[in-house]
Amino acid sequence: MSGRWVRRAAQRTEEAAYLAANGEPRPAPRAERRADEQSRKQGAKQGRRLQAGPTGLEDPAVRGEHAAPPKPYTARELRRTYEALLGMYGEQQWWPTASTEGPAQRLEICLGAILVQNTSWRGAASALENLGAAGALNVEAIAALPEDVLGDIVRPSGHYRVKARKLQSFANVVIEEHGGDIDALLAGTTEEVRARLLRIWGIGPESADAITLYAARLPTFVVDAYAYRLFERLGHPPGERRYDVYREYFMRMIGTREEDVWALNEWHALIVRHGQGTCRKTQPRCGDCALLDCCAFGKTQ
């Protein structure tokens, strides 16, 4: 048995006796207390050093606090984007209609703008064809048809019950407030026509602008999911992802005069074409895109 073991056994016995007599553990011997004190001070010092040490996030730029917000394109940069899209797809000049120039065509554009909500143009076009085949490409017939029958006719456009109600809400306003005259609904300035359309149940900003631009041929910009996606991917959104922010920016950049209608028409059509065929939501075809060199997202693909 070693002397060290004997000393340790004796120490344990003394500690047990002290605990039994005093109800608390015996204080550590002075040497141990000194060692404990030193270790505590050392720990505190290390703690202070750790708190003050570099975390890798000292630079506000690294934390993203002072990161410069993305800059919207200047007029010249926007023009280059437009030319690249035009080079890829050629002139579009919408809106595709079966009717030729005149009130019938304008009504078809209005109905198409409602039917295309939340669906592809193919579905809306098929619903328009059905309306034509049923002899219901006029506001009187749309208003008079039972809602479920109208729903069946426009079924290819999806959400067909709601779309039938929206078509009837539109037809009723044209009949009751404008004597059934689509041109009376579309008469006035951009803001007058737009405000009139926005008061109709079932017509939101995108449909109102599509009708104002393509049916009334008044200057406005149609903002849609393709526009948000494209400019966010390019790394130059006009600002917050809000309808009015995008609309105001594009109108300021492209123009608000009668002669700007052509460019406003073409811009929206090209963005849609690009969003559907190339800059798709999933698996965008960046390798085929003329904007790849200046696209923040495309360069990461």
Ligand code: SF4
């Ligand atoms: S490079 Fe890709 S992500 Fe960028 S605009 Fe073209 S298709 Fe869209």
